[in-house]
Amino acid sequence: MIEFDGLAKRYGDYEAVKPLDLAVRRGEVFGFLGPNGAGKTTTIRMMMGILVPSAGRVLVDGLDCHADGAEVKRHVGYLPDNPIFYDYLRGREILQFVGEMHGLPRRDAAARADTLLAEFGLGEVSEEFAVNYSMGMKKKLGLACALVHDPAVLILDEPINGLDPRAARDVQDLLVGRAAAGKTIFVSTHLLDMAQRMCDRVGIIHRGALVATGALDELRDDRATSLEEVFLRLTDESAEPDKPDEPRAVTPQ
């Protein structure tokens, strides 16, 4: 469903994302894990056609995210790491506007907005300006915007970062519901609890390179009993910069 084929991004001499080869299957929840500055957001911005790759490509359902960017957006719902909304629109208006931008007739967009606002617990604040929403409300509204056109694929950048425990749990429950409904979800995070709760498979990115992929059980070995230990070992800052652990693809990609 999502195929990375040597996708890379350089800023001058700096390799923010080293050539990335990876396949995410239809219906899979894939966690893209990495510490601060590892290259997660850069990768996601290339998936969304916001950044132009320096090399390689990424395909969603066979469509090139750069060359066929507009078509890809029909298939994909995107939650940015820091959703920003027009400051002169109310929550319901934003959702309706995004729905209409995706081509829904006005009446359908309004109905869809109402359904999502109720499901996401934003009904009571739907007439408030979204710029005044709390961080948790903004993430939920951003997620509702990502879902308004009922896409098959969700690409989510740090969906619960900065949320209090209840808001984080609410957002995770909403995502688990979407995964159960068959959505393919590519989610970046450095929060290992969330990965453990939600993901079928994870990839660990460190200094721009994918250093391991696999199901959580498969990534644990006799040296490491928890995902946290695997993560800390593979992203050890004291390791030689250009010699991370050998990439370890433990499931076929």
Ligand SMILES: Nc1ncnc2c1ncn2[C@@H]1O[C@H](COP(=O)(O)OP(=O)(O)OP(=O)(O)O)[C@@H](O)[C@H]1O
């Ligand atoms: N426009 C830019 N010019 C130069 N370097 C950049 C640019 N954008 C990002 N970088 C660098 O690329 C690296 C990867 O950044 P990126 O934002 O993708 O990391 P991340 O894994 O999403 O981190 P975080 O978890 O902190 O959000 C970082 O070292 C960052 O400083």
